[in-house]
Amino acid sequence: MREIETNGAQETIRLGKALGELAQPGxxxxxxxxxxxxxxxxxxxIARGLGISRPVKSPTFTLIREYPEGRIPLYHMDIYRLENGGAEDLGLEEYFEGDGVSVVEWSQFIPALLPEDYVRIALDRTGRDDDARRIKITAVGEEYMRYEDVTWSSHEDN
Ligand SMILES: Nc1ncnc2c1ncn2[C@@H]1O[C@H](COP(=O)(O)OP(=O)(O)OP(=O)(O)O)[C@@H](O)[C@H]1O
Ligand SMILES: [Mg+2]
Known part of the structure; x- marks a missing residue:
């Protein structure tokens, strides 16, 4: 497990970019x-790290948004609206087994549909500051360890 604290959305975006640069197909x-x-x-x-410049919008109502234009396709999913079921019909397995990178918000609602290996990133407020977030990166499966080892910088460096 790797624990990181960010201060403000820009820092979280920078961390995401570094994670996106580590992403591999599937x-x-x-x-x-x-x-x-x-x-x-x-x-x-993450989208930026994949080389996607189109703005990423929350897929809360569409459930899945696809961004095919980067280094690897991005499949951005939000399960929130399916808290009470229905995710079985989305065909998530096909995305998970596909060549893109699947990013799943609210995956805690679909424990039964998750693949064997993945990286789980848990975000929460620290309570100290409105703009502070504690971000815990946990690899499940050896190949995901690279995410725990991410190198990033919270501020402008180049
Ligand atoms: N350190 C931080 N990291 C990320 N976002 C931050 C941070 N500090 C403040 N914010 C703000 O918190 C909000 C986070 O919203 P965001 O849509 O990313 O949350 P979410 O987890 O996707 O929520 P939802 O479950 O509704 O989809 C944004 O308004 C962002 O500007
Ligand atoms: Mg969201």
């Missing part, structure tokens, strides 16, 4: 955390 990235924790913000960074 990766599954689970994002867990309460409303407003910063899951979509982190995804904006």
């Amino acid at each position: 990766d599954v990235i689970l994002l867990d955390g309460d409303l407003g924790a910063g899951k979509t913000t982190l995804t904006k960074g």
Whole structure:
């Protein structure tokens, strides 16, 4: 497990960008955390790290948004509206087994549909400051360890 603290959305985007640069085809990235924790913000960074310049919007109502134009396709999913079921019909397995990077917000609602290996990123407020977030990166499966080892910088360095 790797624990990182960010201060403000820009820092979370920078972390996401570094994570996106590590992504490989078929990766599954689970994002867990309460409303407003910063899951979509982190995804904006991941998209940037994949070379996607189109703005990333929350897929809360569409459930899945696809961004095919980067180094690897990005599949951004938000399960929030399916808290009470229905995710079985989304065809998530096909995304998870596909060549893109699947980023899943609220994956805690679909424990039975998750693949064997993934990286789980949990975000929460620290309580100290409105703009501070504690971000815990946990690899499940050896190949996801690279996410725990991410190198990033919270501020402008180049
Ligand atoms: N350190 C931080 N990291 C991320 N977001 C932050 C941070 N500090 C403040 N924010 C703000 O918190 C909000 C996070 O919203 P975001 O949509 O990313 O959350 P979310 O986890 O995707 O929520 P939802 O469950 O509703 O989809 C944004 O308004 C962002 O500007
Ligand atoms: Mg969101």
